[in-house]
Amino acid sequence: MALSRGRGHWSKEDIVKLLDRMETNLPSNDSHTFKTTQSQMDWEKVAFKDYSGEMCKLKWLEVSYHLRKFRTLTELVLEAKEHVEKPDRSKKCKKHPDLPKKPLTAYLRFFMEKRPQCSQKYPNLSNQELTKVLSKKYKELPEKIKLKYIQDFQKEKQEFEEKLEGAGGTYVYVYRTPVSP
Numbered sequence: 001m002a003l004s005r006g007r008g009h010w011s012k013e014d015i016v017k018l019l020d021r022m023e024t025n026l027p028s029n030d031s032h033t034f035k036t037t038q039s040q041m042d043w044e045k046v047a048f049k050d051y052s053g054e055m056c057k058l059k060w061l062e063v064s065y066h067l068r069k070f071r072t073l074t075e076l077v078l079e080a081k082e083h084v085e086k087p088d089r090s091k092k093c094k095k096h097p098d099l100p101k102k103p104l105t106a107y108l109r110f111f112m113e114k115r116p117q118c119s120q121k122y123p124n125l126s127n128q129e130l131t132k133v134l135s136k137k138y139k140e141l142p143e144k145i146k147l148k149y150i151q152d153f154q155k156e157k158q159e160f161e162e163k164l165e166g167a168g169g170t171y172v173y174v175y176r177t178p179v180s181p
Contacts, residue, residue: 018056019081021046030074037073072138100163103156110138
């Protein structure tokens with residue numbers, strides 16, 4: 001997109017100032033979509049220093065280009081401010097790097113064990129059809145054989161839970177703090 005031409009002379013402080021000025025010029029009852037409010041904004045009131053209203057508008061379009069836009073302009077400005085302050089923060093929640101994997105269920109154990117043989121036996125089946133065949137076979141398994149898979153699952157599940165408890169709360173999910181308007 002051709003909006004990046006003004007990037008060189010806008011400092012971080014100038015972008016924060018732009019967002020502050022936009023925030024002060026937003027209507028107090030901003031309930032319209034961001035596009036409506038953005039089109040009604042008086043960009044000359046937002047202008048500051050050597051930046052004209054048009055330059056401010058172009059910089060805002062550049063800053064807001066990657067933001068999720070199904071919100072009000074007020075919410076977008078707040079998110080843009082947060083992104084300028086801490087650009088490396090991820091929106092996704094992160095798992096602890098040493099978090100143990102959950103054990104495979106009894107069915108998934110059966111599926112993983114039998115899939116290679118089944119795919120060789122039925123080479124023309126799609127993955128979906130192959131899964132249906134294996135699912136049917138698992139349902140038809142005698143209880144004695146199913147019990148082997150269930151016991152393996154329960155054993156690994158117990159070990160998994162012990163690892164979690166033994167860590168004493170070390171394995172927590174790290175969430176991004178939400179932006180509150």
